[in-house]
Amino acid sequence: MRARLMRLADGAIRLPEIVRRRRFGAQTMADHAAFSAKNSHCTCCTKSLHLLTRKHRCNLCGHFVCDRCWSVKEMETQDTHRITPVRMCSRCMEFVENGDYSAVKPNSLGKIQVKRDPIDHPPSNKALARLLQKELRSSSGARKNSVRTVIQYLMDQETEDEQERQARSIRLSSDSADQEYLDVLDGGLEVPSVPLYKCILANATKRNYPITMPKTAANGSVPDAPLPLNEKERLAAIARSRIMDLEDASELDMLCTLAASQLDCNISIVTVVTADQMTVLGSNKEDLRRVTLPREHSFCQHTVMTSKPLLVPHPEADVRFQNINGRTAFDVRFYCGFPIVDESNTMIGSFCCMDQKTHEMTQSQYSAMKKLAAAAGLVVRSKKTACV
Structure with a gap:
């Protein structure tokens, strides 16, 4: 004893x-x-x-x-x-x-990585197609036009040969009937599966930049916003893209709805981080659209530090995020952000999902987010062309 x-x-x-x-x-x-x-x-x-x-x-x-x-x-x-x-x-x-x-479990400590899909996991392409069909059938007016546009963008990314791509491009246009869109979606969307070894994440093991802490963690104090090495080029690319001039971003809202569904998250946003602040350009939540935050209070201040997706399974524990307004306002306990790039592959925005509970990210979710972020880039570029 x-x-x-x-x-x-x-x-x-x-x-x-x-x-x-x-x-x-x-x-x-x-x-x-x-x-x-x-x-x-x-x-x-x-x-x-x-x-x-x-x-x-x-x-x-x-x-x-x-x-x-x-x-x-x-x-x-x-x-x-x-x-x-x-x-x-x-x-x-x-x-x-x-x-x-x-909420931090011992098996979650250490390297952050994308998980292999369960054997019985339903294909992402079918889930995306079903959601788009549902939105197309139930929407009207401007929202329906946004759904149709998003379908075109997602279809245009598919890796078909040029002849098939042109045939599909002709088949789906602004003049196409809704039934034509529904028929195309019956076959599902092409979501190229990213091999597990290519599901790369930023800061998966270590962070490649310093963080400057305030004097105390009390009173909601936060670290200074870090600056990427290409900050000047990144801000110039944002100015060229005219992304901040977007007024009607309903296609981005639709893409956020798809992303939130794919990752089973409550919130999805498209953001731009400028010199001093972060601006939400699109979201599945209407009250978040056009919201701004000081740069140092945003998740995306760290997303722009690299061209790789950022996954934070426990931001409430992470010294970088525990006190930022972007986390505390919604009690965020999961964040992932994928880069939105321009024609020169310079990062101009972030495509993000957040939730009040932690998640693992699977291979199919990574692949779907990559495709949706690429579609968001197409939306931004098309809006830029329309503004010229």
């Missing part, structure tokens, strides 16, 4: 340590090899860090800190099945402790 009580006591003593290392495992650590730390003062105490000062880089924010403002902790990950030591600055420690980990 005494030995058993001693084991229980030892386990109770170690419990906070186990909890803390799992909380670190829910974070995306900085890849020190991808960028260099350039801060000349400690990010925690602001002590000057001259050449001879003893300093180290925090594994989470990626910045230099002085010898007094860091400590070594343990991080648990399930993909490597091991406990890893990490160096953590005191400011990042506060943000880690501030997160909500109530």
Whole structure:
């Protein structure tokens, strides 16, 4: 009995340590090899860090800190099945402790990846086609025109030979009857399946840019908005695309409805991140359309940091997102964002889904989101042509 009580006591003593290392495992650590730390003062105490000062880089924010403002902790990950030591600055420690980990399971720690579809999973093309048929039958006026346009965009992406593509393009036009659209959809939409090894995600294991934390996690404080290396080119591409001039974005709203259905999410949005803010151009939720947020309070400030899709299964625990208004306003606990690119493959927008519960993303969902994001790009380019 005494030995058993001693084991229980030892386990109770170690419990906070186990909890803390799992909380670190829910974070995306900085890849020190991808960028260099350039801060000349400690990010925690602001002590000057001259050449001879003893300093180290925090594994989470990626910045230099002085010898007094860091400590070594343990991080648990399930993909490597091991406990890893990490160096953590005191400011990042506060943000880690501030997160909500109530829904984070041990098997979700570590590498973020797309999952293989279950054997009995229904094909995405059939589900998309059925939803479009339902929308076409039930809608009228401007909404019906938007549904017809979206069907044309989705069909135009299909990987058929040129002769078949031209035949279908002639078959479906603005003058085509609704029944012709319904007949085409009877065969389902072509949703090319992205091989699992090509379902690449941004920051799946590490983050290739630093994050700059505020002085405290209290009062809803958030990190500074990071800037991608191609920020100047990205903003120029947004200006050229005239995407911010879109007034009628009903096709984007329709694409968001399709995306929310495919991922079983409550919210889907199309956004643009400009120098200081994020603007919602389209959504399946009417009250979100044309909503703006300060850039540092948006999810998409991080989506634009890379051309790869961003998947965040637990933003409520992630130090980057836990306090941002884009998360707290709707209690968002799942986010994914796919890039919308222009003709030169420069990212001009994001196609996103969010929900109040966490999700895994499957191979077919990744493939469907990629197709829908590409269709959103076609919508933007067609609107640009119409404005000229």
